[in-house]
Amino acid sequence: MRVLENRTEDMAPNAVTILLGITLALAPWYLGLGYETAAARNAFACGGAITFIAVLALGVTYEWEEYLNLALGLWVTMAPWALGFEELRSAMGVHVIVGLAVTIMAGAELRKLYGPRTQSM
Secondary structure (H helix, E strand, O other): OOEEEOOHHHHHHHHHHHHHHHHHHHHHHHHOOOOOOHHHHHHHHHHHHHHHHHHHOOOEEEHHHHHHHHHHHHHHHHHHHHOOOOOOHHHHHHHHHHHHHHHHHHHHHHHHHHOOOOOOO
């Protein structure tokens, strides 16, 4: 299992991912969605999970955390079509934008984990 000990500057991607997760979790309120809709339930669940995983990764980043956020980001991106709420343009937009951003952030973290290792002298 690959691990990345985060320095202060390495915490920025996880901090951005936390903000993205919170944005998604709060989307039903600021978009005025009904709480019983698929868009709202997906936003609550996935936004909370993304936020929780990113908080765990603040100090030490494990590969499983980034793979899980990568999968969540991909799911959130395609959820409007998979769950049938693509006609709700605002909900679809938030899901696609946040999902792509989480996917990119997780991909960047995985690249750091699997990229060439530099040795300090």
